[in-house]
Every structure is written in C-alpha cells, then in structure tokens.
Amino acid sequence: xxxxRAITVFSPDGHLFQVDYAQEAVKKGSTAVGVRGxxxxxxxxxxxxxxxxxxxxxxxxxxxxDDNVFMAFAGLTADARIIVNRARVxxxxxxxxxxxxxxxxxxxxxxxxxxxxYTQSNGRRPFGISSLIVGFDxxxxxxxxxxxxxxxxxxWKANAIGRSAKTVREFLEKNYKEDMExxxxxxxxxxxxxxxxxxxxxxxxxLAIMKRDESMKMLAQEEIEEYVTAIETExxxxx
Amino acid sequence: xxxxxxEVLSVYSRAVEEDDEDLDDExxxxxxxxxxxxxxxxHIAWCPEVAQSLEGKLQCSELIIAVGTNAAxxxxxxxxxTESWDAVGHASLWNERSRGSSRQSIAPLPGExxxxxxRHRDNPAVLVCQxxxxxxxxxxxxWTEKVFGCLQKRGLSVMVLSDSPVAExxxxxxxxxxxxxxxxxxxxxxxxxxxxxxxxxQPNILTGLPAAVLSxxxxxxxxxxxxxxxxxxxxxxxxxxxxxxxxxxxLSKLVKLEPCLSADVLRKFAIITEAQSNLYT
Numbered sequence: 001x002x003x004x005r006a007i008t009v010f011s012p013d014g015h016l017f018q019v020d021y022a023q024e025a026v027k028k029g030s031t032a033v034g035v036r037g038x039x040x041x042x043x044x045x046x047x048x049x050x051x052x053x054x055x056x057x058x059x060x061x062x063x064x065x066d067d068n069v070f071m072a073f074a075g076l077t078a079d080a081r082i083i084v085n086r087a088r089v090x091x092x093x094x095x096x097x098x099x100x101x102x103x104x105x106x107x108x109x110x111x112x113x114x115x116x117x118y119t120q121s122n123g124r125r126p127f128g129i130s131s132l133i134v135g136f137d138x139x140x141x142x143x144x145x146x147x148x149x150x151x152x153x154x155x156w157k158a159n160a161i162g163r164s165a166k167t168v169r170e171f172l173e174k175n176y177k178e179d180m181e182x183x184x185x186x187x188x189x190x191x192x193x194x195x196x197x198x199x200x201x202x203x204x205x206x207l208a209i210m211k212r213d214e215s216m217k218m219l220a221q222e223e224i225e226e227y228v229t230a231i232e233t234e235x236x237x238x239x
Numbered sequence: 240x241x242x243x244x245x246e247v248l249s250v251y252s253r254a255v256e257e258d259d260e261d262l263d264d265e266x267x268x269x270x271x272x273x274x275x276x277x278x279x280x281x282h283i284a285w286c287p288e289v290a291q292s293l294e295g296k297l298q299c300s301e302l303i304i305a306v307g308t309n310a311a312x313x314x315x316x317x318x319x320x321t322e323s324w325d326a327v328g329h330a331s332l333w334n335e336r337s338r339g340s341s342r343q344s345i346a347p348l349p350g351e352x353x354x355x356x357x358r359h360r361d362n363p364a365v366l367v368c369q370x371x372x373x374x375x376x377x378x379x380x381x382w383t384e385k386v387f388g389c390l391q392k393r394g395l396s397v398m399v400l401s402d403s404p405v406a407e408x409x410x411x412x413x414x415x416x417x418x419x420x421x422x423x424x425x426x427x428x429x430x431x432x433x434x435x436x437x438x439x440x441q442p443n444i445l446t447g448l449p450a451a452v453l454s455x456x457x458x459x460x461x462x463x464x465x466x467x468x469x470x471x472x473x474x475x476x477x478x479x480x481x482x483x484x485x486x487x488x489x490l491s492k493l494v495k496l497e498p499c500l501s502a503d504v505l506r507k508f509a510i511i512t513e514a515q516s517n518l519y520t
Contacts, residue, residue: 024471028519048520061520077520 008122018126019119022075022149025128029074031162032061033172033193034132036144037186038179041134043072044190044207046162046198062208062218066091068101069135070208070216074162075149076128083127087111104135104143108153116151126150130161140212158189164197171196183211187219191227202228278333281374281381283389285328289358296391300364303490306448307402309468311369313480314400317487318367323360330354330382334375354382366390370448379451387455396430397456397463398490400483401449405469409443420470420482427453430462435485439467464489474516 011017030046045061063084064070069091073080090110094102102110111131119126126149133145146161147153158176160168171193180186187209191202198204205228207219240250289297303318305311318324337352352372359365374382405419424434425445439445445453449465456463466486470479 025519030520059517059520073520075519077517080520 022126026075032072108145310400313483328356336373399465427463
C-alpha cells in the first residue's frame, strides 16, 4: 500500500494508515485499566517484567500530572515521557495563569491537541501511545478520560488500553455498576479486571488511587495482595 | 580508422570476436565467478556415523523442517527437549546476512543462527531440521538438492513449520488483534493427509526456504505439508511458539513428545528478549 508512507496523505478510502498503525503500537504495551467510582478514581496497570539489573522504580506506567490529575499510558515509552512532561508543564502554567488547578478535561484536551497536531504535520509520525487520565476537578467531580494516537478523547466510566484491552473492556462491561459508593468495590473491580489478563496474579499489578480532596496514592504490594486474597475468597464462595 | 590528424587508430568492432585481449578479461571474470560460487556454496556436514551410512541414501520416513526462530523454538521446547535426539549434522553457508563459512567443519555454537539436523535415537527414520540462518535466493536450490539428495525418496514425507510476519498477510478483512498469531497450511499434491488449519488464501505466497522445500516436494511428488504461522512479534515469543501445537498431533504418532509442557520452559526461550525491550511499556 503506498498510502501508508507519509502521515499527511489520506488513502482513497479515507484512512490515515499511520494513525491506524500507531494504534497497533499501543497494543504492544502492557494492559492499563481505569475505573471511575463515586468518591475514588483508580488506575491499575500490569507491571512490566524488568531485567535483573534494572531499577524497578524507574519503569513506571502511572505518572501524576498534578495534585488532582494522574494518568497511565500504553505504547511507546519514549513518546509517553514527552507527553507527560508537556502535560505537567501545562498544568503548572494553567495554575499560574488562572490561579486554579486545571480540570481533568482541560489537560486531556491539551494532550489530545498535541497528539492531533502530529497526525497533520509533515515528516512527523503520530505518538504511539494511548492514555487513561483520571482525577477530580476542583468542584469534586471525578473523571476518567481516554486518549488515543489520533488525538481523540472521550470520557469513560471504566476502560482499558494496551495488550488484551478488548478482553478487559468486556469484563468491565459485564461487571461495572453505576454509582459505586464503596471505594473498596471500585478498587476490587479494577484488580479483578486486571487479573483476567495478568499472568501470575497480584505481584504483577500496580495500582494507584485518588480520593476526593486527597493526592494520588500508590498502593503497596501487601495491600494489593490483600485485595487479591479477598477477591479469591469471594470467588470461591460463589462457586 | 583514419583520424583528421593522419593517425590510424585501431577500432574494435563488436561485430567481430577478437579473441586475444578478451581472453584475459574472460579468465578474470571466470575466476571471480568461480570464487563467488565457491564462497556461496552450501556445505552439508554429517556426523561420522551418518556419513558412513550415506554410501547409500539415508533412510528417512519423516523430515520435519523448522524455518525461523519461533518454529525452531517450538521444536526445541516440545520435541528436542526430551533426551532422545542426536545432533547428526549441520549445513554451513555464507551470504551477506549469514557469515558462517569460516567454521565449515565445526558445528555452529548454540544460539547462533544455523541450520542443524537431529535424528531420533529410537526411530532413526525421523529427522528434524532447525533452520534459523538466512539462506539467500541463489542458495535455496542448492540447499534443497543437497539435503534431499542425501535422503531416500521412497516413503519420505515432509512437514515444514515456518514463521512469517503478519504484516505480509494479505486479506480483504481487518485482522483483529485477538486472531494473531494464526496458522495457515499448504500441501504438495502428493500429500493425502488432512491439514489441521485453513489453507493459505490467495494472493498470499510463500518465499524462501519453505517455498524451495515445498516446490521440490511438489516436483518430486513427495507428500509434504507446510504450516505457516503469522505473528506480530519479531522476536521469539512463547505465544507464537504455542500456535504450532496442532502440528504435534501428527508428530506424536511417530515420536514420544513432551506431553504437557510447562509455560516456563517456553518462556525460557522468549524471556531474554522480553526483559531487554524497553521500547513499549
């Protein structure tokens, strides 16, 4: 196909092949799942296997953008770093200009605009990442947004990106309940969704939560194991 | 011809063959061609026991060829993992992408791209070939002729397992991520067995060593079946290797196989590349 050479060229049937191929790059990243509860937002990711001599803490899929917003990505690591850096700067710029923290929608729109620009520029390729952006606005509303390499963004109640995203999304569709009051239920849903696709259980999961008016908290491995044990007990009770 | 200044120049006419000067050039050309041919020759080296029995041809009822790292990895994990296989030979060749000829008589080191032959101890009529080195187009015919030249044609049946990137799979439908990796088969007309997966659809074609082997089998009416695995991963990967499992059904009739292989053994072949790739998170 000759229409996939340059990003700025449409194919006769209206495709931008480079954008489609960028979506394939996203599928090569490990799974990330986001769930929006009533009082808490949760992001869970499948931990990547690191080499023996590599520092574990420098391989992070979940990054905070500001005190009220954080995100997880799937796809090309280096592209994600650029997006995260620019978003962080924009969050501070917004605070200084407007004297208010940026809303989740604002920063999502900013990230998506950068991504879209790279689908319309000469000689540049699109960003090979999708991201899940979660947080609370200053009025206390929780949000979850998903962006993709084409520069589109949408709000979701729960979503997954990366490898096996389809399987996880189907699980979420079956098990998501509207207005989950309990924080524990929201966290458990994210963990259960990840356990569908993550090999070897809880030790390969990383989880970050944010409650209203609190900053982001990464759950410790022991806490995650506790949730996993509780989930397994519930499963056994059902069968 | 006479020039304006009165000199006479001897001009070569292409209509007439002038033997004297051209002979040297031809010799030089011939020498260069011969040197290149020698360099690119395919050498099959068998171990002493097999070389002896090659006075006649090698008795072989089943030849299994794996082309590519995932196919070779699958055979290493599921078939060659049991103790009952002996390394009986290797093919060495040189081309721009496979520079192995410096060690013709010595077997290639483990982990190096190579073309190795194994024979089952209890059933010496079963031969396995793992080919992970690149064989250039001009060497494919030689390879095929030399290898099949050592085998007795009667009663021979061939199975080829081959890797291919899914980007080269042409289909009018959109391939969803969950469908990859998948198998497609191709058979020679002499093959009467049922293939265990759908046949390769047009306009997809085979290239390289699998194509050379299958063509040879078709021409010489040897029953042959090929399983091509289309995968989206460029490095050895345990999920891709597992896709070849249906081929085990045919093989298990001949040789004892590792029954339920643990995923750990498969991952042993794949884990090195996984940890080192920081490109995707």
